[in-house]
Amino acid sequence: MFHISCLAPTPLRRAITSLAAATVLIAGCTAPGETTTTEGESPQHMVAAANPLAAEAGMRMLRQGGSAVDAAIATALVLGLVEPQSSGIGGGAFLMHHQADNRSVTAYDGRESAPSEAGEDLFLKADGEPMAFWDAVVGGRSVGTPGLLRMLELAHQDHGRLPWADLFAPAIELAEQGFAVSPRLHGLIAGDKYLKRYDETAAYFHDAAGEALAVGTLRKNQAYADTLRAVAENGADAFYTGQIAVNIVNQVRAASGNPGLLSYSDMTGYQAKRRKPVCAPYRQWQVCGMPPPTSGGVAVLQILSLLEPFDLPAMGAASPEAIHLVAEAGRLAFADRNRFLADSDFVEVPVEALLDPQYLGERAKQISPAGSLGKAEPGLRMQQAHSPQQLNPPSTSHLSVVDKDGNAVSMTASIESAFGSRVMAEGFLLNNELTDFSFRPSVDGLPVANRVQAGKRPRSSMSPTLVLDRQGRFVMAIGSPGGSRIIGYTTKAIVGALDWNLSMQDAIDLPNFVNRNGATDLEEGRGLEAAKTALEALGHEVNLRDLTSGLHGIRLTGDGLDGGADPRREGVVLTQ
Structure with a gap:
């Protein structure tokens, strides 16, 4: 941990901030009854999240004396159930944490990584041209090693107060008892033409007649509950090793029409990271x-x-x-x-x-103020190619938490596009985050910084x-x-x-x-x-x-x- 004073001389500040500290301490800088609402004020604690059931799970942890990280974990696990199109344990996340007592900030990286077998040509066709975006997304090819649970476990080790297993209780209960399909989830299911590509996914999101689950339908998910129970009892290792990991890999590599490269060693070797904010x-x-x-x-x-x-x-x-x-x-x-x-x-x-x-x-x-500069050019001279803008479907979910001690979490989680790769395993959807890489590894003979490389994390x-x-x-x-x-x-x-x-x-x-x-x-x-x-x-x-x-x-x-x-x-x- 490093203390960075805004009063330090500029060369010293630059030297300090260039060091690989995961936590930054910012101080000494001078410069010239419960309610549910879409807006609220409170001197105590608060959760803001994309679904009422998920926010309530976080509040439940806070009422039990949990920390902001405890609440964020419980919230994220329920979001993966009730808002499965946006985030979940089959994807990844980034989490920013502020510790009130010492005014420190830590960044946690749970971004997915490319399989060890992936090369720069992952999204190139036989003729060397990039695949069509949706041809790349749907199936196993786009699935990166999930990072969410390893990251949540790391943050909990640093800042958790409640037992790890307690944080899983709300999501397990909802998965077993059922949750009501929301209008947004119904609309997204009805509008998605890829959800019927794979039998397990089709059956989960549609009724017996093949129609999108109606608003208010009680949807249970015992497979998700079983997965969470295993992780609650045995830590993230239960997800990244053993039968759950084997089943994830099998689903990716057997995805009909577009199999992927994820391996068991990719699962066992994944590491979440603390990074310097x-x-x-x-x-x-x-x-x-x-x-x-x-x-x-x-x-x-x-x-x-x-x-x-x-x-x-x-x-x-x-x-x-x-x-x-x-x-x-x-x-x-x-x-x-x-x-x-x-x-x-x-x-x-x-x-x-x-x-x-x-x-x-x-x-x-x-x-x-008088007019637009038009197309802007990069401001630094480096031998890297411009990464072409490609489709970024607007999925993902964000939550914010502040606990009674003033500790804060800002966390964004994703499986990339709505419903990710459309491949399910163990009760949850798998991500398509690898399509966040540039499909072209080079442009005009220069390497693209965000090209696919084995073990690399795609730009977010x-x-x-x-x-x-x-x-x-x-x-x-x-x-x-x-x-x-x-x-x-x-x-x-x-x-x-x-x-x-x-x-x-x-x-x-x-x-x-x-x-x-x-x-x-x-x-x-x-x-x-x-x-x-x-x-x-x-x-x-x-x-x-x-x-x-x-x-x-x-x-x-x-x-x-x-x-x-x-x-x-x-x-x-x-x-x-």
Whole structure:
């Protein structure tokens, strides 16, 4: 663990932050009765998550004296049951933890990894051209080694209070007694043309007549309960070794039409990792995010740093002027993201250079209130190819927790696209996270940083974020699902809360606006038609479209904890 003072000389700060510390201590920095609701304030503890049953599981742990990590684990396990299209133990996650008593931040990496047999040609056809996206997704080829349970176990070892087995009780009970199919789950089942590809998946999500499970249908899942019970009793080893691991591997390698390469040794050898968070000042706050293999932390920090020279607080919330500036910063951040961000255990990722204040100050000069810069170019010179933008289906789930001692968790979990690979094993869906790799290993003779390599973790956009004050005290936990638009959704909520001083719920409710170094996307049906016209006059190509975020956040105010849940999904805030 390292203590980083904002008052230390810049060369010393850079030397300290370059060390491979998984936990960063931030302090000494100075700068000029229970309710259920979608918005809440509390001086005690709080859970914000994408499903009421999952949030209640987390609150149950908090009522029993559990920590924020205990609550996050219980919440995540229920999400994997009641919201199986978005996350689960067949996938992975990133978790940011803030320890209140010593003001430290730790980043936990549970990202899936590529099989040891995978090569750079994993998603290339015989003629050397990339596979069609959905041809790659559905089946075993896209399945990476799941990381969620190893990561949760590691975080629990560090910060858990309750016994490991206790955290599984709510999910086991719901799996055995049944849960009611929600409107969102029903709609996604009905709209998915791949769920009938495999018999086990088809039978689980459809009735005897082959129709999508109706809203309110009681769905039990004994296989999931049995898997969780084994892990509750014997730890994550019960998942990564023995019969459960064998069955997962068999399902992947036997997937009809598109078998995968996952092996038993991939399962037994998987390791979750503590990583050093990426942190940077933003106005009077300190913002911390996940480092690679996700691009989210670096990209969010870049956007915020690029916006700092501009007086956003003086602009109206989601005004055309503000959207323009955020979009321009997004262009610059995504230009760097698409070129440089990948798994830093395998390729050189210039994180320090990308977050260097002098570098970002020069990049910010490209942003003009008077017009768009158009297509942005990467700002560093490195011999790496641009990674082509490919489809990122908007699945995933985010949860935020604060316990009674002020410890906080911001966690984003995913199986990638809705319903992942569509392959089920042991009562849960397996991920398709390997399609987050670039399908092309090289472009114009240069290697793509995010190319497939054995054991490598694919680049993500997940952005679980913690905001602190300059003394290292908790201010906010926030994050979202949404594919590569996660970065924009998370940034919007941060700007809404910090620059426009909105409540957590109001910041989440703001219309979404995102630029990924192309067209500027505005959320349709949210009153942004006038903004579209204004942005087009500034040179933007603008699309009005559905932008379904799933932001769940908690903010500490002078009145206590202020929570928000995204009305675009089925989330709630629970508080006591």
